[in-house]
Amino acid sequence: xxxxxxxxxxxxxxxxxxxxxxxxxxxxxxxxxxxxxxxxxxxxxxxxxxxxxxxxxxxxxxxxxxxxxxxxxxxxxxxxxxxxxxxxxxxxxxxxxxxxxxxxxxxxxxxxxxxxxxxxxxxxxxxxxxxxxxxxxxxxxxxxxxxxxxxxxxxxxxxxxxxxxxxxxxxxxxxxxxxxxxxxxxxxxxxxxxxxxxxxxxxxxxxxxxxxxxxxxxxxxxxxxxxxxxxxxxxxxxxxxxxxxxxxxxxxxxxxxxxxxxxxxxxxxxxxxxxxxxxxxxx
Amino acid sequence: xxxxxxxxxxxxxxxxxxxxxxxxxxxxxxxxxxxxxxxxxxxxxxxxxxxxxxxxxxxxxxxxxxxxxxxxxxxxxxxxxxxxxxxxxxxxxxxxxxxxxxxxxxxxxxxxxxxxxxxxxxxxxxxxxxxxxxxxxxxxxxxxxxxxxxxxxxxxxxxxxxxxxxxxxxxx
Numbered sequence: 001x002x003x004x005x006x007x008x009x010x011x012x013x014x015x016x017x018x019x020x021x022x023x024x025x026x027x028x029x030x031x032x033x034x035x036x037x038x039x040x041x042x043x044x045x046x047x048x049x050x051x052x053x054x055x056x057x058x059x060x061x062x063x064x065x066x067x068x069x070x071x072x073x074x075x076x077x078x079x080x081x082x083x084x085x086x087x088x089x090x091x092x093x094x095x096x097x098x099x100x101x102x103x104x105x106x107x108x109x110x111x112x113x114x115x116x117x118x119x120x121x122x123x124x125x126x127x128x129x130x131x132x133x134x135x136x137x138x139x140x141x142x143x144x145x146x147x148x149x150x151x152x153x154x155x156x157x158x159x160x161x162x163x164x165x166x167x168x169x170x171x172x173x174x175x176x177x178x179x180x181x182x183x184x185x186x187x188x189x190x191x192x193x194x195x196x197x198x199x200x201x202x203x204x205x206x207x208x209x210x211x212x213x214x215x216x217x218x219x220x221x222x223x224x225x226x227x228x229x230x231x232x233x234x235x236x237x238x239x240x241x242x243x244x245x246x247x248x249x250x251x252x253x254x255x256x257x258x259x260x261x262x263x264x265x266x267x268x269x270x271x272x273x274x275x276x277x278x279x280x281x282x283x
Numbered sequence: 284x285x286x287x288x289x290x291x292x293x294x295x296x297x298x299x300x301x302x303x304x305x306x307x308x309x310x311x312x313x314x315x316x317x318x319x320x321x322x323x324x325x326x327x328x329x330x331x332x333x334x335x336x337x338x339x340x341x342x343x344x345x346x347x348x349x350x351x352x353x354x355x356x357x358x359x360x361x362x363x364x365x366x367x368x369x370x371x372x373x374x375x376x377x378x379x380x381x382x383x384x385x386x387x388x389x390x391x392x393x394x395x396x397x398x399x400x401x402x403x404x405x406x407x408x409x410x411x412x413x414x415x416x417x418x419x420x421x422x423x424x425x426x427x428x429x430x431x432x433x434x435x436x437x438x439x440x441x442x443x444x445x446x447x448x449x450x451x452x453x454x455x
Contacts, residue, residue, distance in 0.1 A: 007383070015378035027378065030349045031371050037353070038364030042414045052363055059309065059357045066310045 130275040131165075132156050136268045137181065146189035146209065148268055153178040156273075161240045163274045169262035170194070170234060170245045171271060182273070186265045187247065188215050196247060197235040204235055207247065207259060213266075214251065214258040226250065226257040242276065293450045300342050300442070304331050308355040308366075324423070325430040328355070329373050330438045333399045336377035337392060338446060348374050362415050369407045373399045389439055396435050400428050 016028040040048040134150035152158050154177050162174045164184045172192065176183035185192055192209035196217070203224060205217040220226060230250040236243030248261040307328050328351065335342040352367030359366070376399040384391060404424060411417050 011379050011382035014382050015375050018378070024344075025346050025349075027345050027371060027375055030345050031368060031375070034349060034352065034364040034367035034371060036364075038362055038368060038410065038414070041363035048363070052357075055353070056357050059354055063309050063358055066306065070310070 131272045132158070132275060133270055133272050134164075134182070135270055146186040146192075146211065146265060147172070147175070148184045148186065148265075148271075150182050150184055150271060150273070151180065152273060153180045153182050155179050157275050158182050158273055162276060163234075163241050163245065165245065165272050165274065166263035166268055166270075167272075168246060170241070170247045171261075171263050171265060171268060173240070174273065184271065187261060188213055188265055194241065194247070195235045195237040196232050197243075198230045198232040198250060202235075204237065205257075207232065213264075214253075214260055217250070217257040217259060220257065226252065228252045228257075232259050242274070297342065297449050299445070300331055300335050301344075301347055304328060304343065304347070304351050305354070307331075308351040309358060323430060324427045325434050326427060327431075327438070328370065329400065329403060329431055330396075330435055331442075332370055332373045333377050333396055333435075334392070334439060334442050336374045337381055337387070338442075340378065340381075342449075343374075345371065345374055361417075362410070365407065365410050368410065369403045372406045373403045376402055389436060392439060393432075393435055397432060400432055404428055 016026065016031075018026065037048070041052065132152055134152040134156075137149045137151050150164075158174055158177050160174055160177055163170060164172050164174060170187065172184045172186040172189070173194075174182050175185040187194060187207060187209055188211065189209040190211045192207070192215065194207040195204065196207045197204050198217075203221060204219075206219045207215050208218045209215045217226070217232075228249070228251050232247040232250060234241040234243055234245040234247060246262055248259040251258045251260045332343060332348055336348075348370045349367045352365075352370040353363065355361070355366040355370075356363050376395075380395045380398070381387075384395070408419065408424070411419055
């Protein structure tokens with residue numbers, strides 16, 4: 001019994017008083033110190049109050065700093081979510097933008113196509129409204145005269161100066177009218193002079209035949225820098241041809257601007273004569 | 284250079300429990316999960332102190348436990364020194380258990396931990412009730428003590444694993 005009490009006492013004493021290489025203070029010393037601090041604080045001693053304020057300020061700031069990463073976690077989480085959302089939104093918007101760009105290109109393409117079709121349609125209406133189909137009777141090639149003879153004449157209401165088209169494309173004009181036949185002067189003939197317009201700025205010029213397969217553009221505006229692949233239409237300035245009949249595409253040949261005709265003059269078998277009223281003064 | 288790096292590495296690894304103790308005291312982070320589960324709260328500081336004072340007292344040291352208690356009081360707004368007394372009580376129980384126990388296992392540690400929790404909370408309550416105007420919920424303290432006791436084995440397993448990677452010298 002006595003031995004057991006001794007063991008208990010030794011264990012208690014050891015636990016309370018033991019110090020070591022790293023244990024600078026014994027447990028009992030620290031306990032007493034803690035109790036003193038507690039009592040001083042509880043009974044509001046001025047010295048301990050002042051010290052406490054200093055400790056509080058220091059520790060509060062330290063606490064604020066140490067908990068900052070954890071306080072940032074929810075914000076970080078929100079930021080990550082926002083970023084993820086923004087990235088997704090950005091991706092969607094990019095896709096939408098791409099789609100809109102494609103649509104814009106499509107609209108531009110359709111607009112251009114619509115413009116072209118409208119011009120063709122206009123010419124179609126004219127052809128369908130007031131036109132007559134004629135068969136090419138003679139297309140004998142001559143070095144000085146590029147013309148064809150058709151099987152329609154004044155009987156069919158054909159007059160001099162009437163435009164002749166192959167499908168929708170201008171091929172020439174009537175220069176000689178008989179009762180049952182007519183002569184068509186082709187665009188590439190040396191005598192052919194047709195007022196045309198082309199390009200976005202509707203540049204005005206005269207399409208002059210040179211006896212070759214491709215007529216050239218003359219009387220272009222000063223300082224105009226011509227370039228190829230522009231659609232040439234009749235301008236209607238002469239009062240003979242209706243405006244907007246497609247003729248061909250521009251093609252650069254050194255300094256000359258030639259026009260590659262839509263309709264090959266050497267391959268005509270049927271043509272359409274536009275029956276329009278042309279005053280003799282104009283012609 | 285290599286020796287310096289090695290010593291630094293050992294020092295950081297060995298100081299990890301102390302860093303956790305200080306960090307838990309200094310930060311607003313606590314182990315009260317009332318927003319997740321109303322009654323769930325436990326005192327991790329007590330578990331850390333008890334385990335390491337039982338296994339190897341050189342890891343923490345009574346001086347650090349004392350300061351950790353002072354810091355905890357400042358942060359929690361408790362009368363200065365009360366947590367220190369409470370923590371030192373745990374340290375005292377652990378030291379005593381270590382003195383009187385030969386073979387230590389999880390179960391002996393766990394059940395002797397009841398004594399540490401009991402005396403720690405007893406000292407805490409006695410001081411609060413007799414020396415301050417603070418109002419305490421006995422139910423909350425009971426739940427806290429219960430869950431601290433309940434979670435001890437889990438923390439024990441983690442610390443036991445961690446102890447294997449530490450480079451501990453002879454205990455004082």
